[in-house]
Amino acid sequence: MTQLRVGIIGSGGIARGVHIPNYQKIEGVEVVACADAFEETAKSCAEQFGINQWFTDYNEMLREVKLDIVSVCTPNYLHKDPTIAALNAGVHVMCEKPIAMNAQEGREMVEAAKKSGQKLAMGLMTRQQSDVQALKRAIDCGELGEIYFGKCHALRRRGIPGWGVFGEKDKQGGGPLIDIGVHILDTTLYLMGHPKPVAVSGQTYTKFGTRKDVLGLMGQWNTETFTVEDFAVGLIRFDNGATLEIESSFAANIEHDVMDVKLLGDQGGCSLHPLKIYTEKHRTLYDITPVFLPRASSHEQNIKKFVEAIRNGTEVPVPGEQGLMVTEILDALYRSAEEGREVRLDA
Ligand SMILES: NC(=O)c1ccc[n+]([C@@H]2O[C@H](COP(=O)([O-])OP(=O)(O)OC[C@H]3O[C@@H](n4cnc5c(N)ncnc54)[C@H](O)[C@@H]3O)[C@@H](O)[C@H]2O)c1
Known part of the structure; x- marks a missing residue:
């Protein structure tokens, strides 16, 4: 089974309540790093979930840690930049909903996923x-x-x-x-x-x-x-x-x-x-x-199916294109x- 290494960008409510615990339930998936703009938040998240490395700059995390998956769990106005940075770093992305602040930002994200060949999935779990x-x-x-x-x-x-x-x-x-x-x-x-x-x-x-x-x-x-x-x-x-x-x-x-x-x-x-x-x-x-x-x-299913899609090379549960249509x-x-x-x- 492919071992997958996960990084988290934005270590607040949805990251702690949904993303991290659901990745940690899946065999062969390890959350290895988390980032947050606030040092205290990044550090306390790492301590809470036993995550080895924490960062206050997600670009540094992307440069220094070998990752397969990133969950983007920042507020809406900070979905586009970290998603594109992670895709360009050769990492699959699960981005929280909505895809971005507006459709123009969403189109740039979908385009970046196509160019990078990485998967872009949405946290639209309902x-x-x-x-x-x-x-x-x-x-x-x-x-x-x-x-x-x-x-x-x-x-x-x-x-x-x-x-x-x-x-x-x-x-x-x-x-x-x-x-x-x-x-x-x-x-x-x-x-x-x-x-x-x-x-x-x-x-x-x-x-x-x-x-x-x-x-x-x-x-x-x-x-x-x-x-x-x-x-x-x-x-x-x-x-x-x-x-x-x-x-x-x-x-x-x-x-x-x-x-x-x-x-x-x-x-x-x-x-x-x-x-x-x-x-x-x-x-x-x-x-x-x-x-x-x-x-x-539904949160657990969404993350489980996302990981399966990466392992099997199949379509993610909610592709970026469908998040963009919304x-x-x-x-x-x-x-x-x-x-x-x-x-x-x-x-
Ligand atoms: N799918 C769902 O049901 C669901 C539920 C709640 C929230 N959400 C989505 O999740 C996203 C986050 O919501 P939340 O409730 O977790 O918010 P939150 O405020 O609890 O967490 C966001 C975190 O991002 C951090 N952050 C801000 N700027 C950053 C930066 N530049 N780099 C790294 N970290 C940064 C903040 O410090 C904060 O800790 C939103 O887009 C929201 O719409 C989805």
Whole structure:
């Protein structure tokens, strides 16, 4: 079995909660180095996980340590540079979501992966959930027929993050669309078979984030530096005639948080969370629900499949190109909201 050496860039929450422990579960994979801009963070991460070397400069790590894989776990505004540096150093990369601040940065990353011959995978793990995988198998077998409409929601009632840079447009790129909307959009595009998006119409609102009188159920955020939307809505048209509606919020006056996909096909429809397929068989209407779905961590599956793809020379679970498609749609939604018109992606 090929032994693989992993380096981490950005040794904060997602690196410690997801990437490092999941690499350490895989036989023959060793996390050998970690980097963080803050010395204390890099050092404490190395101590916590028994990592041999730590750095405050990721370029130094790339120069000094022989690596096969790098996980890029820095904030959004620092996805592009470390990813390209690692690819150019001959290392496969798992980059956290979203691919970058905008599609232009994402295109440069995808191009760098092509040129270097290294794999670029995304930390978009929700499609590894067992209900998504079960639904995908049903869709691939024709259970829904031709899918012509989708609706996806990533909605929080009062969930503006009280930590990190989630409210700062210059560091994050956007609000809930970029933070949680990316997950549900990626899952929906995967289920719909990645039709080509051709036009997008969107609107964004900031109704809660700049107010001091709003309840914070995910900690207290800085209302002074809040420059992103807290609700976004969009309609995406695809080249096969299908349409998709997306809604995403950090805060909204709704009953409860929603993370869901609904699809309409000419043979069946479905809801994702919980999984239910609505169909007609022999002139009778049926609702189909799974009796058992295995419990599996989607983060763990994403990293496991990424490592398998490197070992087997096969496609990574979420290729950079598909992460880029999500961000191209988000860019167009933001542009449409700014300009108050539909934005073509095929022009
Ligand atoms: N897939 C998911 O479900 C998921 C969940 C949470 C976060 N994320 C993504 O992970 C990324 C990081 O989020 P987080 O919650 O771990 O943030 P975090 O702030 O906890 O960690 C980021 C780390 O990067 C470090 N850093 C900043 N500049 C650096 C530099 N130049 N070189 C090296 N390190 C540097 C910071 O010091 C910090 O320790 C974001 O892009 C976020 O969108 C994904």
